[in-house]
Amino acid sequence: MRIWSSQSISDKFMRMTLVVSGTALLLVYISSIVYDLYSLRHELISSIATEASMLGANSVAALLFDDKQAMESTLSALRNSPRVRAAVILRPDGSEFARYLRDPSIHFDLTKHLAPGETQHHWLSGREILMGSKIQFQGAWVGTVYLVAETGDVARRAGRFGLISAGMLLICFAIALLATSTIRHLVTDPLTGLAKTAQVVTREKDYSVRARIPPSSDELAFLVKSFNEMLEQIQARDRALEATRSDLERRVEERTAELSATNKELEAFSYSVAHDLRGPLQQINNIGFLLQQTSADGLNTEGRMLVDRLLEGSKRMSGLIDDLLNLSRASSHPLHRTPIDLSNMAETIAAGLHAESQSRQVRFIIARGAPVFADDGLMQVVLENLLGNAWKYTSKLESAEIEFGYTEEEAGTVYFVRDNGAGFNPRYADRLFRPFQRLHSQNEFTGTGVGLATAYRIITRHGGKIWAKGAVDQGATFFFTLPYAEA
Structure with missing residues (x-):
């Protein structure tokens, strides 16, 4: 991105601080708006649920005695709740018992119903909320009440809160901009000098240069001092390494030659041992075979068992020799x-x-x-x-x-x-x-x-x-x- 292509540490620090602070403030603003909307909606749903429960409790007598006039009188009390646009009372069989419309021009058709086993539920549709609540009396279901309420009050309150939060956001951002502009030189100037010194060291491999130490005694001054001390140590080590390089190369050559000679001797030893062992082992194996084939009748049970063990041990020794030769060959064979x-x-x-x-x-x-x-x-x-x-x-x-x-x-x-x-x-x-x-x-x-x-x-x-x-x-x-x- 072109905004980050500047070579100035000061500009990058300024832009980075503004982006970070702006992003943080924006996230706080968005989270506050979202939380406020959630809280207001939850408050509205709880309020409508309470009104539905109260209306249901006041409708028990009218439902039990099938008194529509009393029911309509109860529903007329909803005019004191400006959020409620409509209400309907249903009998247990689903037939309508009574309804209330704040404005006769309102067209209200009940399309949502409580599922079996539900006592209360709500549905959101645009800027309206439908709340359904069962009416119960002494554990028996006597009817259902449905209320339709507006959510416009939530949007208006959220809008006012959003405007206030946006104003606070702009004020905080302006303060952050002012603070960043004031302190950026105090922070970036020592870093710029340190970066230029590091560039010289990297390009020219000159460890004798030193960065200018700032007059303050904060962490930046400690960083520059530590960098200069590191250059001094590197310079001393570089001289020591240069002095010992030739000696190290000589030692490596000597050790390599010794290791090569040792490997050759080990390989020769492995083959020599294997070759020297095969002759006596073959003689033992031949004698055991002859004893087994020609003198088996003259041996008792224990003798025959010993001959079998002799041949078995000879066979194992032969296999071990082959395995050792393979192991040696695996390491030395080109x-x-x-x-x-x-x-x-x-x-x-x-x-x-x-x-x-x-x-x-x-x-x-x-x-x-x-x-x-x-x-x-x-x-x-x-x-x-x-x-x-x-x-x-x-x-x-x-x-x-x-x-x-x-x-x-x-x-x-x-x-x-x-x-x-x-x-x-x-x-x-x-x-x-x-x-x-x-x-x-x-x-x-x-x-x-x-x-x-x-x-x-x-x-x-x-x-x-x-x-x-x-x-x-x-x-x-x-x-x-x-x-x-x-x-």
Whole structure:
């Protein structure tokens, strides 16, 4: 807006003050008018309701004895109420008993009636109000009275109040204008000087300039002093930062080199340990297999049980080695992004799971068309872990169901793997993606607790997120995102 395009803080302060004060005064004026109209109308309705109740009480005898003359005499008393234009008394059957018209030329047709169960109600139409009230005697309904009254008095009183309020509004606005004109320079001049100093500092990066401190000792003077002190501190810190910048860069380079060397050593250590462990582990596994196949007849029950436990432990150790290698590879393996169809990958993994355990009844639901741009080998590890977990935790169900799909949301595509298996306690969901953290015992479901941690590292390296939702014995759903990014 052009009115706010001025560069003068004084003018903006003046206009802002006038707009705020004018708006406040106008809102007060409108609220006062609305409240006065509401109060006057409520007062009128209460008054008409009282007149209707009094008229009904005075009409009981005439209705009981069917005395029209007495009823008309009672209605004639309404001439003392200039607001009442017409009145009608109805019998309980709805027929008219008597009516009153202040002016014979008034055309009055009763179109509104009390609903069953209502004892009193009013209707507003233009500048008239219709009030209906049941006439009761000793708990019995003996008739109904309807009054038509004018609301012109409310409008006249509201108009007078509006004129008075408008005058007060103009007077208050003039006082606000005068006060604003008087004090704006006292407030805006120090701010203008402060703004010019800040502009110089921003444009020239010169922290040696200082703003002029006003002679007063109010908040503005305190603000300018604080600004100057801030410039002094920034100037001192700038010199200190300049002096230590080269040293900091040198330290960062040294720490980066150390971290890179440590990562390489850790990766080499992981592969070396895994490689060195595989040889003895394979020998243990071979000996156990030979004992199980060739010497089973010479072993007692306890011996055979020990051999089985030996082979089971060897198998678990082999899986743990594979998981540790995958975990290390997830952190150190360079990313080679290529177009991948996760649906085809999921179908291949599902077929492999079925082939390993053909006796299980598991229904896979795999959505078609889930392309991503990611590392093929690492995403294979992610889906193997997620679908393998779903396969494992549905092993105790006679009819299991595992689903791979995706949804389109505002932030992008969200992929998910859902199962109807054992689920987990949502209170411990933050532990799922930590290495060696398991929410089920080894006796319930075997595992190393490394698979989900590996999936977490892979998804994070791709710039995505992974999270899980589930409940005990109600299945689990693992979600992940893979932002589309070029290598």
